[in-house]
Amino acid sequence: MKTKNLTSSSFDLVFLGMGAANSLLFLELSRTQQLDLKKIAIIEPDSKNSNDRTFCFWATETEIQEFHLTELISKSWDFATAGSQKHENISPLKYHHISAISLYNKVKEEIKKYPVTYFHEFVEDENIKIDEKQVHVTLADFKLETDFFFDSRPPKFKKCTNNQTSLVQSFFGWNIKTEQSTFDSNEFVMMDFDLDQMGSTQFLYVLPFTENQALVELTAFQKNPLEKKDTEHLLHSEILKRFGEFQIIATESGNIPMCTAQIELPTEKFNPYFATGAKAGNIKPSTGYSFLTSCKQAQKISNDISSETSEKNKHTPYKTRFQFYDRLLLNILNQNPSAGKPIFERLFQRNSVKEVIYFLKEETQGWNEIKLLCSLPILPFLWAAIKDVFACLPWVKLMPFVLGSCFLGFDYLNATFIVWALLLFGLFLVGIPHGAIDHLLESNHFDAPIKVGFILNYLLKMAVMALIWWVNPVSALILFLLYSAWHFGESEYQVANIWSFLWGCFMLTSLLYSHPLEFKETLSNMSVNVSISNAFEIWIGSFTVLIIIQLKRGFHRIWEILWLPLFSQLPLLQAFGLFFVFNHSINSSIHLMDGFSKKAIELFKKALPFTLAAFLFLGGFYFFRTWFSAEGWIAAFFIFISCISFPHVFAMHRFYRSHFFLPKK
Numbered sequence: 001m002k003t004k005n006l007t008s009s010s011f012d013l014v015f016l017g018m019g020a021a022n023s024l025l026f027l028e029l030s031r032t033q034q035l036d037l038k039k040i041a042i043i044e045p046d047s048k049n050s051n052d053r054t055f056c057f058w059a060t061e062t063e064i065q066e067f068h069l070t071e072l073i074s075k076s077w078d079f080a081t082a083g084s085q086k087h088e089n090i091s092p093l094k095y096h097h098i099s100a101i102s103l104y105n106k107v108k109e110e111i112k113k114y115p116v117t118y119f120h121e122f123v124e125d126e127n128i129k130i131d132e133k134q135v136h137v138t139l140a141d142f143k144l145e146t147d148f149f150f151d152s153r154p155p156k157f158k159k160c161t162n163n164q165t166s167l168v169q170s171f172f173g174w175n176i177k178t179e180q181s182t183f184d185s186n187e188f189v190m191m192d193f194d195l196d197q198m199g200s201t202q203f204l205y206v207l208p209f210t211e212n213q214a215l216v217e218l219t220a221f222q223k224n225p226l227e228k229k230d231t232e233h234l235l236h237s238e239i240l241k242r243f244g245e246f247q248i249i250a251t252e253s254g255n256i257p258m259c260t261a262q263i264e265l266p267t268e269k270f271n272p273y274f275a276t277g278a279k280a281g282n283i284k285p286s287t288g289y290s291f292l293t294s295c296k297q298a299q300k301i302s303n304d305i306s307s308e309t310s311e312k313n314k315h316t317p318y319k320t321r322f323q324f325y326d327r328l329l330l331n332i333l334n335q336n337p338s339a340g341k342p343i344f345e346r347l348f349q350r351n352s353v354k355e356v357i358y359f360l361k362e363e364t365q366g367w368n369e370i371k372l373l374c375s376l377p378i379l380p381f382l383w384a385a386i387k388d389v390f391a392c393l394p395w396v397k398l399m400p401f402v403l404g405s406c407f408l409g410f411d412y413l414n415a416t417f418i419v420w421a422l423l424l425f426g427l428f429l430v431g432i433p434h435g436a437i438d439h440l441l442e443s444n445h446f447d448a449p450i451k452v453g454f455i456l457n458y459l460l461k462m463a464v465m466a467l468i469w470w471v472n473p474v475s476a477l478i479l480f481l482l483y484s485a486w487h488f489g490e491s492e493y494q495v496a497n498i499w500s501f502l503w504g505c506f507m508l509t510s511l512l513y514s515h516p517l518e519f520k521e522t523l524s525n526m527s528v529n530v531s532i533s534n535a536f537e538i539w540i541g542s543f544t545v546l547i548i549i550q551l552k553r554g555f556h557r558i559w560e561i562l563w564l565p566l567f568s569q570l571p572l573l574q575a576f577g578l579f580f581v582f583n584h585s586i587n588s589s590i591h592l593m594d595g596f597s598k599k600a601i602e603l604f605k606k607a608l609p610f611t612l613a614a615f616l617f618l619g620g621f622y623f624f625r626t627w628f629s630a631e632g633w634i635a636a637f638f639i640f641i642s643c644i645s646f647p648h649v650f651a652m653h654r655f656y657r658s659h660f661f662l663p664k665k
């Protein structure tokens with residue numbers, strides 16, 4: 001196959017797609033003078049000459065000023081009607097309307113101020129390569145690289161998990177002119193359910209521009225988009241019924257995803273790449289609105305790239321508890337498509353329209369939310385909430401709890417062999433495999449062959465550790481504990497810093513000092529004789545520090561320390577095995593799967609030859625244990641583990657740095 005010699009060029013900023021989000025971003029970057037003297041490219045296949053949609057949103061005057069939207073707004077409404085014809089003043093909010101074409105035209109005018117290179121092409125994921133410093137894009141006849149890349153292509157969603165749902169908000173509307181003056185041009189109709197639901201949830205949405213002109217849309221929340229023929233018929237009869245004879249000036253239709261699944265992204269790890277708009281999750285699943293969130297994101301990106309460190313903070317479009325409420329509603333609609341009408345009608349009967357709008361804007365506090373949620377049909381929401389909580393339970397994090405309790409039971413029943421069998425099984429499944437692909441971490445490539453240089457380097461590090469044990473066991477032990485703490489902490493926090501290290505130190509201290517006698521005995525087997533006094537106080541102290549670190553770090557890993565009191569009741573080796581296999585190794589494996597974008601089975605298969613070799617070796621070690629004294633073989637086992645984990649700590653550190661650490665530009 002012949003390879004084309006493509007012309008290539010470097011850009012400071014590249015905008016992929018020039019729809020709502022990237023237009024808002026371009027305007028914001030231009031306003032803050034961050035485009036001056038910059039080399040800019042825009043890749044957009046569409047000419048953006050048609051008024052293909054409207055952007056409506058609720059906002060206060062302050063927000064309009066903050067996002068510089070005054071000039072774009074073509075109409076605003078002070079009053080709203082919803083549910084069973086409730087009329088309400090929504091002040092200090094207003095419902096604003098922006099025509100897509102006025103945004104597209106405004107940004108085109110702004111673009112003229114800069115020497116922008118335009119490409120009218122579609123770009124797919126395979127044409128984009130992202131590294132820590134730049135994004136590289138291959139077009140039909142051109143290659144470009146850029147320091148900042150804003151990707152606003154439509155989102156692709158991952159497969160829904162148990163508690164996630166994918167519906168569409170489908171709408172079909174006409175901009176109509178009526179013979180009579182029928183509309184109140186100061187009031188829009190948010191949701192009018194007084195029409196045939198046809199087995200789903202559908203309503204009329206009316207935006208009156210004058211007394212005899214309005215956009216009237218039939219909107220449905222359902223699994224599949226509306227069929228044009230059926231919709232036209234229903235819309236026609238509903239308009240006639242409400243407003244009399246009319247004339248169609250323009251049509252508008254579309255489908256907006258109402259999906260609570262995660263969005264697939266090429267990457268979000270590296271600073272040059274920014275997902276924007278719908279691709280960044282800006283569409284709120286329960287409403288389909290994204291405009292104001294994209295305004296906020298434009299401001300945030302503008303601040304991020306102008307800040308001194310240029311470090312990108314995570315963009316979280318919606319608050320966690322509101323994501324939960326959205327999931328509940330969509331799950332109910334998914335299970336029972338016609339449940340929407342009674343839910344929304346009750347919502348508007350028992351709450352003011354303004355309260356509902358603030359809730360949809362995610363600007364309510366806990367108490368208002370409880371009041372609002374209590375006004376909804378209780379049973380379907382309670383049932384959906386129970387299912388959601390179960391689906392969200394962090395089974396991986398609860399596993400040490402569950403297994404720890406089982407181990408206690410087996411020990412009590414003198415069935416300790418089951419404990420060892422489970423630990424061995426876990427060691428085979430994740431414990432050893434998570435460290436058996438270290439050679440891939442060096443090249444950062446999942447299919448890289450193992451190199452001789454790597455093996456020699458690995459063996460050298462092991463030999464250094466063995467030598468330290470031989471020369472000075474106390475120093476070796478201290479070193480072993482320190483790098484273990486470092487490594488355990490790094491794999492908890494996906495980054496190595498003082499907090500992760502402290503976490504590792506106190507986690508190890510808690511584990512060891514809850515078993516003072518066994519700890520002392522194991523140490524003396526390794527020729528390290530120390531007196532262990534005040535073990536209980538040290539254990540309580542380190543456990544308290546762990547809780548404090550958790551508080552400081554926002555309780556991210558509370559599950560993982562709550563099982564420590566339970567572990568103190570198990571023999572040391574069992575407790576350590578549980579921690580190592582069912583917490584540390586599982587966490588690390590999840591990170592490896594994430595970093596290499598591979599499934600668990602692919603990781604396991606890749607590691608299998610090395611896992612089998614390690615098992616054979618350990619089996620041989622156990623078989624020849626009679627060569628050592630009983631204590632000596634345990635000591636030899638630990639020394640071997642410390643030697644083999646020494647190079648592993650380096651390999652994993654390299655992996656975490658390259659996959660989870662955001663470099664400063």
Ligand SMILES: Cc1cc2nc3c(=O)[nH]c(=O)nc-3n(C[C@H](O)[C@H](O)[C@H](O)COP(=O)(O)OP(=O)(O)OC[C@H]3O[C@@H](n4cnc5c(N)ncnc54)[C@H](O)[C@@H]3O)c2cc1C
Nearest residue numbers: 017018019020021053055056122123254277278289290291
């Ligand atoms: C009819 C209609 C009415 C709506 N009304 C509202 C409303 O009232 N309020 C509200 O908040 N939201 C509304 N929405 C939703 C809103 O329009 C979207 O959420 C918003 O446009 C998302 O912005 P975006 O920039 O992410 O995507 P878009 O605005 O869709 O822009 C994406 C751009 O990427 C380009 N593109 C696509 N694929 C590729 C590719 N492979 N390579 C390069 N470029 C590509 C497209 O041509 C497009 O220009 C409405 C949507 C429709 C369809």
